[in-house]
Amino acid sequence: MNNLNPCESVQEKLSAYLDNELTQQEQQRMHVHIKNCPECTALLSELTALQSDVKGTLLEGIESMDSRSLQAIMQDKPARWLSAFGWGLLIIGALLLGGFFVWQFTTELLADNSVPWWVRFGILGFYCGLFLLFLGVLRQRLVARKTDKYKKVNI
Amino acid sequence: MQTTENPYLQWYPGALALARNLLGCHASAEDVLQTSISKTLGSSALPIDEAAQRVWFFKVVRNGCFDYLRDQKRFNADADIEEAVGFSDTPDLVDASQRQQWVRAALLTLSSEQREIIVLRDVNDLSYADIAHILQLNSGTVMSRLHRARMALRQALLMLEKSHPVSTQATSATSSPGGTHE
Numbered sequence: 001m002n003n004l005n006p007c008e009s010v011q012e013k014l015s016a017y018l019d020n021e022l023t024q025q026e027q028q029r030m031h032v033h034i035k036n037c038p039e040c041t042a043l044l045s046e047l048t049a050l051q052s053d054v055k056g057t058l059l060e061g062i063e064s065m066d067s068r069s070l071q072a073i074m075q076d077k078p079a080r081w082l083s084a085f086g087w088g089l090l091i092i093g094a095l096l097l098g099g100f101f102v103w104q105f106t107t108e109l110l111a112d113n114s115v116p117w118w119v120r121f122g123i124l125g126f127y128c129g130l131f132l133l134f135l136g137v138l139r140q141r142l143v144a145r146k147t148d149k150y151k152k153v154n155i
Numbered sequence: 156m157q158t159t160e161n162p163y164l165q166w167y168p169g170a171l172a173l174a175r176n177l178l179g180c181h182a183s184a185e186d187v188l189q190t191s192i193s194k195t196l197g198s199s200a201l202p203i204d205e206a207a208q209r210v211w212f213f214k215v216v217r218n219g220c221f222d223y224l225r226d227q228k229r230f231n232a233d234a235d236i237e238e239a240v241g242f243s244d245t246p247d248l249v250d251a252s253q254r255q256q257w258v259r260a261a262l263l264t265l266s267s268e269q270r271e272i273i274v275l276r277d278v279n280d281l282s283y284a285d286i287a288h289i290l291q292l293n294s295g296t297v298m299s300r301l302h303r304a305r306m307a308l309r310q311a312l313l314m315l316e317k318s319h320p321v322s323t324q325a326t327s328a329t330s331s332p333g334g335t336h337e
Binding site: 012014015050051055 | 172
């Protein structure tokens, strides 16, 4: 027979009840006791209010001080849009310039009759080979990036 | 390009609250947090599961705070920490309500162990199992330590309210209990 005040044993678990960390059976037992005990009900209400006060106080303190936090800087929408637009322009420009130089080089090389044909095709083959090797490495990198399990933690 | 998917950013405010409560200095807390993010990104032992990543991140932040304090040779006792850093770097209290100022003042009366467990649970909503993992305790100890910490905080708040009886009524409306718990 337990002669202790039932509130004493209940109040020890009041925080866990508030946080929903008890087993279903314990949670139910606590619920029944609290329903019938004004003292524990009042304490639970106080702890509930205290919990939200602590959260509000500590997070508001940080948010008001932290307008230039890493989070705010990284999630700045205009900067992200500008970055995406810049990358788009850069890629389009590189493709146009690259295409232009490749076209000029190929037409000039093929039209130049002062060099033997096998030298011209050798030069062309050399550059085509380099380009294909680059494409191969690029593909490998893209596949590796797609299956990279750590890619979500890139900053 | 993947900044929105970076999981650490969603935990940044809570982790900063933890670091600030352990270090008592906003700038140092930010430094520790930046270092912790770098460490976690560079680590090869990063958990894949997001929940585990969260626990791991808080563990790294907490250890980073202790390393910082150890470097500063201020980790001898709670009193030494609070005296050394003075908790002078509190935010501008002009905009904070009276209740928030009291909560802040009451938190400072707690030990760093009690403050960190309250921040982990009430600010970051971590489960007892996660807190136990971060603090390297068992769940039962987390339960009792958290309850003691909350009761100590409540007691400190009651003392503050008793010492400022005039303004109690004005602030009680902002902190009125939200009814019974279901």
